[in-house]
Amino acid sequence: MSDEVPGMFRPINLDELPYEPPARREGMLDDFLEMDIQEKWLVRPEEGFPVSVIRYGPNVSVPRHSHSAGEFVYILSGSAIWNEHELTPGMAGFVGANVAYGPETAGPEGVEFLLMRPRFSRYQDER
Numbered sequence: 001m002s003d004e005v006p007g008m009f010r011p012i013n014l015d016e017l018p019y020e021p022p023a024r025r026e027g028m029l030d031d032f033l034e035m036d037i038q039e040k041w042l043v044r045p046e047e048g049f050p051v052s053v054i055r056y057g058p059n060v061s062v063p064r065h066s067h068s069a070g071e072f073v074y075i076l077s078g079s080a081i082w083n084e085h086e087l088t089p090g091m092a093g094f095v096g097a098n099v100a101y102g103p104e105t106a107g108p109e110g111v112e113f114l115l116m117r118p119r120f121s122r123y124q125d126e127r
Helices: none
Strands: 037-043 052-058 065-067 069-083 085-087 094-095 104-116 123-125
Touching: 037 069, 085 094
Parallel strands: none
Antiparallel strands: 037 052, 052 104, 065 123, 069 085, 069 094, 069 104
């Protein structure tokens, strides 16, 4: 069987996936794209269930915002303050659709986290 069949199980090796600039989301401000943020896609939005690993550089701070879909995060390495809660490796968090939260601020070593959502979502700056 071909591993090109849409939706078919495929193993994913995180170490083999490249980081790239974050995918532009509807409503995202240009200054977000200028931050030290990278993304690697495990499951792309067109596959129906977007999953990515996001990496914020040291002390990167994303201002208060919301998304049109809920998001689940799992910290892989580093640390961050999310809505006044410190998150370290092995910790997770969830925010519902259209709920403003933030800022998200990476620790001095940066942070890398798994991001899962039910669909690609619109970004809404809430500053």
